[in-house]
Amino acid sequence: MCLAIPGKIESIEHQYGGLVRMAKVVFGGIRKEASLEMVPQAKAGDYVLVHVGVAISIIDEEEAQKTFSYLEGIGELEELMPPKEHRGQD
Amino acid sequence: MKFLHEYRNPALAQQYLEEIHKRTTQAWTLMEVCGGQTHGLVKNGILSLLPDQIRMVHGPGCPVCVTPLHLIDKAVHLALEKEVILCSFGDMLRVPGSEKSLLEAKAEGADVRILYSPLEAVQLAEAHPHRQVVFFAVGFETTAPANALSVLHAQRKGLKNYAILASQVLVPPAMEAVIQDPENIIQAFLAAGHVCTVMGLSEYEPLVARYKLPIVVSGFEPIDLLQGILMTIQQLEKGIYQLENQYSRVVKPEGNPEAQKVIEQVFEVSDREWRGIGLIPKSGYAVRPEMAEFDALQKFSVNLPPARECPDCIAGQVLKGLKKPHECSQFARQCTPVHPLGAPMVSSEGACAAYYHFRKPNW
Numbered sequence: 001m002c003l004a005i006p007g008k009i010e011s012i013e014h015q016y017g018g019l020v021r022m023a024k025v026v027f028g029g030i031r032k033e034a035s036l037e038m039v040p041q042a043k044a045g046d047y048v049l050v051h052v053g054v055a056i057s058i059i060d061e062e063e064a065q066k067t068f069s070y071l072e073g074i075g076e077l078e079e080l081m082p083p084k085e086h087r088g089q090d
Numbered sequence: 091m092k093f094l095h096e097y098r099n100p101a102l103a104q105q106y107l108e109e110i111h112k113r114t115t116q117a118w119t120l121m122e123v124c125g126g127q128t129h130g131l132v133k134n135g136i137l138s139l140l141p142d143q144i145r146m147v148h149g150p151g152c153p154v155c156v157t158p159l160h161l162i163d164k165a166v167h168l169a170l171e172k173e174v175i176l177c178s179f180g181d182m183l184r185v186p187g188s189e190k191s192l193l194e195a196k197a198e199g200a201d202v203r204i205l206y207s208p209l210e211a212v213q214l215a216e217a218h219p220h221r222q223v224v225f226f227a228v229g230f231e232t233t234a235p236a237n238a239l240s241v242l243h244a245q246r247k248g249l250k251n252y253a254i255l256a257s258q259v260l261v262p263p264a265m266e267a268v269i270q271d272p273e274n275i276i277q278a279f280l281a282a283g284h285v286c287t288v289m290g291l292s293e294y295e296p297l298v299a300r301y302k303l304p305i306v307v308s309g310f311e312p313i314d315l316l317q318g319i320l321m322t323i324q325q326l327e328k329g330i331y332q333l334e335n336q337y338s339r340v341v342k343p344e345g346n347p348e349a350q351k352v353i354e355q356v357f358e359v360s361d362r363e364w365r366g367i368g369l370i371p372k373s374g375y376a377v378r379p380e381m382a383e384f385d386a387l388q389k390f391s392v393n394l395p396p397a398r399e400c401p402d403c404i405a406g407q408v409l410k411g412l413k414k415p416h417e418c419s420q421f422a423r424q425c426t427p428v429h430p431l432g433a434p435m436v437s438s439e440g441a442c443a444a445y446y447h448f449r450k451p452n453w
Contacts, residue, residue: 002124002125002126002151002153002229002230002232002233002282002284002285002439003126003284003310003438003439004232004284004287005094006091006092006093006094007091008092016243016246016247019246020243027091028091028094032206035209035236035239037239037348037352038235038239038346038348038349038352039346039348040348047092047093049284049287049340051232051233051236051284052179052206052207052208052233052236053206053207053208053209053210053236054207054209054235054236054239056232056235056284056287056288056346056349057287057340057341057342057346059093059339059340060338060339060340061339063338063339064093064339066338066339067097067313067314067317067336067339068096068102070317071105071106071109074109074324
């Protein structure tokens, strides 16, 4: 149900008398229409996360890289900052 | 596909697994909240690659599974007796009702249609002005904006023949119900990434503080899940509890304000019954009174006898993480995706369906 797929905005058109922005979004060769009403700043070429015909987020390319460098990061971080006994919030 | 396939890289998965093994020194029980995450873990074989000390318990995050039986009965009734065009996401069709499923109603001649988006249901209503169209609006916070948007589109077009049968549930109250269960064994959560894409992180801070357990908002691809598990294990092993966001490429701390606005225009928070779990206060959305003309429950009067659950199905215990699907006496015997006894065997997010499709010989 919560399945959402990243796709690239190919083109944008206005519907309902200019009130609603709809996009053609490409998912690995498959084109589907998606509403851009929840992502007003999205533009052609952006990657958006589409769920049941509605784009719910613009994918942040910089943040997307963090998963690939995370493992290197945690080793370095721990050298800098040894674990404290308790850092939670009360 | 960009932003998908690179998160399925086997070499990187191996590195994450090694790190998880290295850092796990004792037994931990984690719950992945969303059924999409459950399928990701089972389908990719991650459960059997994790250290034996890590027990992943599958959460209630399948809206189809927790949709109350009486709503399915109402959908069947609307389709068969009120002769509406009853539209739904595909998953709902085979979920058994007290008497029959929507698919069986369709076989009897009801006009039941599977749609990809609620916005298509509005187009259908526009194309069939003399028919009533009802969309079975099932979902968590992820789907609420699209379901709400369909109502706003119908309103904008002045349609009088469109309504939704809302079965909208909310994740944080369900997580709290799981924690408060006297039998709870969960020590940390992987929170549902796409729910947080819409709602943001603020609802989870109080849970972390109140129950002193780590919550890591995670994605759905294998690398996302492994990173989420690693982040959680690191906290548990250090004895700390924080809210962390593994899925920052789509989840912003504030969520999606536009989507939240649309939800608020159409829905208000209400108490909700969860199938297999029971009533959870303030755990769902109901259509606002001022939008009553788009609420199928108010538009059509439906009085049905009380719903009847299948006595052999242990879906409630599976949804609360107390039992694994293959621990059910009916699993893969009387209960299969073709002949399901309960919703978790039907849905593409149901834990029972995940275990069935990717089951091991000893399950």
